[in-house]
Amino acid sequence: VDLVQIFDSWAGVLSRPLYQTFVIPYLKRICDNITKVPVTLFSKGAWFSISDLAVLNCATIGLDWQMDPAWARAEAGESKTLQGNLDPAVLYGSTGEIISKTKEMLSLFGPYRHIANLGHGVYPDIDPSKLKCFITTVQEFQHQPS
Secondary structure (H helix, E strand, C coil), X not given: CCCEEEEECCHHHCCHHHHHHHCHHHHHHHHHHCCCCCEEEEECCCHHHHHHHHCCCCCEEECCCCCCHHHHHHHHCCCCEEEEEECHHHHHCCHHHHXXXXXXXXXXXXXXXXXXXXXXXXXXXXXXXXXXXHHHHHHHCCCCCC
């Protein structure tokens, strides 16, 4: 494989203390033992875990669509790549809405370490042309100098 992603869709059902007790030690163990490829950690709904994930031996932290990119960057620090976080439901919108929301997301992350992605999976009934619109918008986007 070229990378490993730990995809914890239920992370947000735990409180921070429970997450720190019952999840972080195992994520640490996984991250410390995968040394040949980068690791991405995605903990949906666990906004409180960003600073805990940032100290683990992972390259990337995935963000769901409810996490603010600027806040997440401050919590994670500059050494981690952030991934995400367009709301997957945006893909039900018009082409114009998809383009607008995708550009807004990319602008919020700025020109820093970021992998454009949805903030969770693609719903099974999404029109593939809407996903293509998202991908094309990401590929064509250029950050404006500040």
